[in-house]
Amino acid sequence: MNKKIVIAHRGASGYLPEHTIEAKAMAYAMDVDFIEQDLVLSKDDVPIVIHDIYLDDVTNVAKIFPDRKRSDGRFYVIDFTSDELKTLQVSERFNPETEEQVYKNRYPKGKGNFTLHSLQEEIEMIQGLNSATGKNIGIYPEIKEPKFHKKEGKQLTEIVLKTLSDYGYVTKKDNCILQCFDAEELKRIRVELQSELFLVQLIEFFEETKKLAAYAKFADGIGPWYKQIVTKTASGKFKITDLVTTAHQLGLKVHPYTFRADALDEFSTFEEMMEVILIDANADGAFTDFPDLVVNFLKHKNKHE
DSSP states (O other): OOSOEEEETTTTTTTSOTTOHHHHHHHHHTTOSEEEEEEEEOTTSOEEEOSSSBOTTTBOHHHHSGGGOOTTSOOBGGGSOHHHHTTSOBOSOBOTTTOOBSSTTSSOTTOSOBOOOBHHHHHHHHHHHHHHHSOOOEEEEEEOOHHHHHHTTOOHHHHHHHHHHHTTOOBGGGSBEEEESOHHHHHHHHHTSOOBSEEEEEEOSGGGGGGHHHHTTTOSEEEEBGGGTEEEOTTSOEEEOSHHHHHHHTTOEEOOBOBOTTOOTTOSSHHHHHIIIIIISOOSEEEESOHHHHHHHHHHHHHTO
């Protein structure tokens, strides 16, 4: 895995509602290297592709099952069977309090006919497309909130690993990267559950960037927040931290998140963001809501090298 890889973050989620099968098909057509699946268990132990353990910020669950919320006012994936989940309409991410769409200029909220699907269904589509096109696009599943699942008496990790194995994803050669924010769980996957998959430790907090040597004992890569790689100085210049260099010295690949053309923060253009993080800082890949833009950027770069 030496070339820089493009990971479709929740599919082509800059264009279609995140984690819908349509967003995945669109990402596939954009010639990405990997398509991401965030995984949460249903009541009947089916791994569902959805970003959070909650349903109420991407579906109409509050309208369809108003009496099924927990005491905190949230609707949990785990409280619904896979059949019930399939009756929900998925829309562009919104604030459940105000119903305001999060990314205003994306696919209009409430339009279209999008639904939730399982990990199995998504794998079958990606493998079917690989078979039909001759491409070999990989999957990049994430174990979401393993502690929450355990507390609820659910074995998310074991179920996901079995599903992956059933579909031929067992070793580092099998075009599957498994990720998790929970370092204890990722270590357990490697040591106790003896998985030979390519494992990526996701990093959210700055203090975690100091633990790379520990992560290197069980992980093959890290997925840091891009702001842990690049900061902007008061004078407006970009300062690159030593995170990527240190990770590379430890044999870890670096796949930062998330490249969004409609949330540039300190960058003036999307191209500048890619140039600074992928080229100047030398990250090995990128999670992006706009996969076509990163694919085209890298094609252009390779042409001119």
